[in-house]
Amino acid sequence: MVKRQIKLGLVLTGAGGPGNHNLWLDPAIPANASVDIEWYIANALKAEAAKFDLVFIVDSQFITPDSPPHYLSRLEPLTLLSGVATRTRSIGLVGTLTTSYNAPFNVARRFGSLDHISGGRAGWNVVTSGDAGTAGNYGLDEHYDYDTRYGRASEHVKLVRALWDSYEPDALPRDRATARFLDSDKLHALDHRGEHFSVAGPLNLERPPQGQPVIFQAGDSAQGRDLGAEVGEGIFTHAATLAQAKAFYDDIKTRAVNSYGRRPEDLVILPGVGVIVGDTEDEARELEQHYRTSDHSFDQALAELGRSFGWHDFRQYELDEPFPQQTLIFAENSFRTGAQRIAGLAADNGWSLRQVVDNSLRRAPGPFVGTAETVAGRLQEWFEAYGVDGYNIHAGHPAQLDRFIDEVVPILVERGLFRSEYESDTLRGNLGLQVPQNRYEAARQAEAVPAGV
Template structure:
């Protein structure tokens, strides 16, 4: 089958990063982030456009500087369970942290979503970089990078082990024989490792897709290594064609080195298309969107996220960028290190550093429908992504992209014309993982 672009939709309700003023748009209900009907409408529009996934981002720490959507939003799996009952094909991907959740609860909650959706669940594995989250869980300090990623590797392994508690044919439910469960097909995990001790078994069977699909969003070296080892989908950050192609090649190479088929790890590139009647109109719209949120005090407040929600307002804006490199180690280390290095090398003040990292950078996917389709095709064929994780400001923007850009891509055979399957794995072209106990039995026969 010819390689085709996968499509994901990410939602930020009343406004996520770079969208602080979106809640003022009359097309967006000011309670959208807690309005399940709003999410269902978005999901139905995405499914009508034959998208693969709906992606819900999450974090568990806020302060008053955070984007409006972060301040008042629904918990991902509760939200996705409701959406599942109003959709049939759309994959449902939710974010849960391995740092602040136990494997047993994560395994049970995602297995439940997988059954509710009949095989459409996905787990976005994160280690949490908002250091303030630690204090919401009774810890004085956020775990360091090495510990967080070591815990993440073990956490995913335990969850997958729990998802294999029952073999696929464990429940004969034979009324005549009075046999509901074949006990030989039920397996305790009995895991004891560096970070977790989990007996099992899990009290829920495997779904039609075997196990939920594992997604990950790491940019750091540790994040890429984790993705290569366990992920089946990865959310990649935006960048230039050269940057994204290099990222793609690196992650695929690591996946092969880990003994996995690189085609079984799909890279979704973050993108926010802006469609216009002309290229100039689209670029003016993109600039207007940026200027609507171009408030320095807000940008200064958000700048601290990579450094554990550090308060940069305490510094002289026109003095050299402060030495906060140690704060990035427990926060968003890759982004923080990039900021510190550039500020040091270029001798930037705090004000100049904030401006340098928040300057206007329009999406490369900006222009007329044909211009956007041409760019998407060029990047896809250059192997800078396998799919796009798309963000739109309003439902109208999503519907316009679906009505004007997707038909161009569809005419070129670059996106599907109908769903391939009822499960997320089926639509992504990913194999169903064989139950480990069934596989072991086959080897011994």
């Protein structure tokens, strides 16, 4: 039995993502970090030296002037990760691509290429695009509704995986002596016609080094959880408490087992967390409050509130009037689950719009704040309680990332909770995930077994 250990990812959001509009004011962060490939490479190398499993690049394809700096101008994930791949050797490279506005063939080819370029370290974060305005950038009048988005996503991922199997592992002998480059019996077309997509195939790229790039997914709605349970191998999520983390963990793994016949270990649950390390508990909490105050403002939070509601502008309402519940209609094809959560809190507490915004800024004290020993202990507690399989660490302020790597990670290593060396050359191997067998190879082997054996 291989001892279960914590998995670690690093989320890189350059000049500052949602809730951190002013992160770029930190002089340790280049003001153009979100388009600076050397900044990404430097952070990936830092995480690789600490033996992190992966770096994670988020993405979306619609902005407004109120979007955070990282969203206003950032590199496309696959282009970026291809650059990082050439300067790293072991760390996984996970990028976001939407199933709503990409064709399966292109996604299969791009991630297959990244897997080859990186020697087997690619991962695809599957999203369905919550920003309703994205439709206008792709020639559509309206964004897909929830059911359509998740129906497309399920079919899309199945098609991408089928395309990755176009070539059996030994389909390209490249035998110069016989001038035989291809064994055509081991190249397979798809000829798929489904509800949302038609794809002929085959993919014009041989089998990826890790069989298939790792599939990641993040979604908290009922449809999102079902999609994660069905196709996800890594699950990105958020949890404010251990109880919330464990409830999500148990739900996703139970769905995967009961509804899709998978094993619990086929999914790695990695909530995104912010970590703040201080010399004392009080210093860490003071730093937490300082960052929250300096990295975001009331006006920025009020403008950003509209993102979950299809970027509806809440600045048109009186701040001290009751929260406008009728705005939920704008969230129907956007981030509906998040919008319902916000509106529900407002209704339950009788909050005004001002109080809703204040609450988003106030937030409960983070669970991973304290001395290095305290933070390591809390990470250990959640992991050993089976609330998580690991963590996606938000890079945040560089000084804090350095303290996490220099002070917290060594404690985890000393306690046997985290690796001191990589176990594998591939992302799949380091995450402890099985290599999927090529479906055509499996069928060929099954046909070769004599009847009754």
